[in-house]
Amino acid sequence: MIFDTEETREYRHHLARWVDERLKPKAEELDHSGEFSFELFREIGELGYLGTMYPEEAGGSGLQQPYTCFTILCEELARASVGFAAGVCMQGSTATHTLYAWGDEEVKTNYFLPALRGEKVGAFAITEPNAGSDAASLRTKATKTDGGWLLNGTKVFTTNGTVADFITVVATTDPTLKAKGLELFLVDTKTKGFSVGRKLEKFAVHCSDTAELVFENVFVPENRRLNNGAGSSFLNAYQALTVDRIFTAALAVGVGRAAYDASLQYIQERQQFGKPVGQFQAVQFRQVEMLAKLESASLYTYQAALLADQSKDITREAALAKIIAAENCNEVCHMAMQNYGGWGLMNEFPVQRFLRDSYFPMVGGGTGDIMRMIVARQMGL
Numbered sequence: 001m002i003f004d005t006e007e008t009r010e011y012r013h014h015l016a017r018w019v020d021e022r023l024k025p026k027a028e029e030l031d032h033s034g035e036f037s038f039e040l041f042r043e044i045g046e047l048g049y050l051g052t053m054y055p056e057e058a059g060g061s062g063l064q065q066p067y068t069c070f071t072i073l074c075e076e077l078a079r080a081s082v083g084f085a086a087g088v089c090m091q092g093s094t095a096t097h098t099l100y101a102w103g104d105e106e107v108k109t110n111y112f113l114p115a116l117r118g119e120k121v122g123a124f125a126i127t128e129p130n131a132g133s134d135a136a137s138l139r140t141k142a143t144k145t146d147g148g149w150l151l152n153g154t155k156v157f158t159t160n161g162t163v164a165d166f167i168t169v170v171a172t173t174d175p176t177l178k179a180k181g182l183e184l185f186l187v188d189t190k191t192k193g194f195s196v197g198r199k200l201e202k203f204a205v206h207c208s209d210t211a212e213l214v215f216e217n218v219f220v221p222e223n224r225r226l227n228n229g230a231g232s233s234f235l236n237a238y239q240a241l242t243v244d245r246i247f248t249a250a251l252a253v254g255v256g257r258a259a260y261d262a263s264l265q266y267i268q269e270r271q272q273f274g275k276p277v278g279q280f281q282a283v284q285f286r287q288v289e290m291l292a293k294l295e296s297a298s299l300y301t302y303q304a305a306l307l308a309d310q311s312k313d314i315t316r317e318a319a320l321a322k323i324i325a326a327e328n329c330n331e332v333c334h335m336a337m338q339n340y341g342g343w344g345l346m347n348e349f350p351v352q353r354f355l356r357d358s359y360f361p362m363v364g365g366g367t368g369d370i371m372r373m374i375v376a377r378q379m380g381l
């Protein structure tokens with residue numbers, strides 16, 4: 001790829017080996033069991049991948065192109081299992097970024113560093129039963145009390161929610177302020193008043209843990225309100241959430257690549273009318289269409305990551321990358337299903353899993369409609 005450097009090539013090379021040897025052979029089993037894999041999660045932590053985004057002095061990998069490398073991490077893991085990749089993507093970016101940026105020594109020692117080592121699992125909870133795209137209308141309330149804050153409310157769809165040791169919770173200190181009243185609170189899941197409402201069963205990304213969480217007078221000490229002292233911490237954290245759209249796009253590219261590769265192999269092996277189905281022009285054209293969609297998704301995603309590494313404004317590029325990659329790769333997975341014929345519907349082949357999982361990047365981190373709203377605003381509309 002034209003965006004590659006020695007660092008990114010090396011990063012992908014080592015990671016791809018781990019994915020092929022460790023994750024790929026377990027991907028089907030994880031999809032069936034729907035369990036979060038602590039074993040593989042810890043391995044990824046021990047290998048240092050959860051520190052990809054952070055400088056060496058903070059305990060991270062100290063890479064020159066952290067955003068591009070994290071994009072590679074999301075893509076490579078998703079090539080084997082989008083469910084596993086989603087949990088790692090959450091841990092290595094959204095769940096740890098504000099701890100790194102605004103956490104004090106206590107937060108860094110007890111949560112951030114163990115998270116980078118894969119010893120503690122993190123989550124980030126903003127979505128509520130009645131507040132999804134319209135995040136500013138969320139109702140989880142933070143009330144000031146002696147030495148800290150009390151949280152009350154319910155969150156849904158929280159990735160890593162039932163297995164998390166700590167969760168960054170977005171809550172309002174004053175609902176009349178809308179987005180400006182939103183603050184970030186680091187909750188230790190052992191705190192009294194916190195409970196998992198239920199683990200949510202879902203159509204896609206089975207082994208990515210998804211939960212409903214309940215907060216009843218959960219005490220958060222003042223030092224765990226994550227804030228840089230310049231207004232709403234949620235609005236200040238927005239840049240970190242923006243870059244996550246590139247990582248979600250990378251999940252789509254990963255699963256799109258898996259579907260493309262599986263289909264290419266299948267159409268060369270499957271024989272009908274005395275020859276491989278890949279010799280029929282209709283099938284060939286579909287495979288070429290898949291490549292065109294996959295390559296444009298990949299190029300746009302890595303261009304956005306490169307701009308992020310250059311500290312450029314990526315508001316438009318990250319949203320566009322997510323639209324292009326999520327929608328293109330969902331179509332790639334559809335076409336792979338067509339090339340497999342009836343076998344595509346059978347659980348013994350992974351293409352049905354790829355198609356199911358390819359719906360996640362279209363919703364996670366904001367729907368395609370919301371991405372279009374962001375781009376329209378950037379156009380001045």
Ligand SMILES: Cc1cc2nc3c(=O)[nH]c(=O)nc-3n(C[C@H](O)[C@H](O)[C@H](O)COP(=O)(O)OP(=O)(O)OC[C@H]3O[C@@H](n4cnc5c(N)ncnc54)[C@H](O)[C@@H]3O)c2cc1C
Binds near residue numbers: 159160360363369
């Ligand atoms: C598997 C999974 C994991 C997730 N993980 C997390 C997590 O870890 N933490 C977290 O906080 N959240 C998480 N989410 C939540 C995710 O971010 C939301 O699902 C997403 O933002 C959409 O919100 P919603 O589901 O409430 O849909 P809604 O906002 O109710 O949207 C319903 C429909 O209306 C459309 N719509 C809404 N508003 C507009 C508008 N203004 N203009 C045009 N169309 C509009 C949407 O595009 C959609 O088609 C996760 C979701 C999933 C599915």
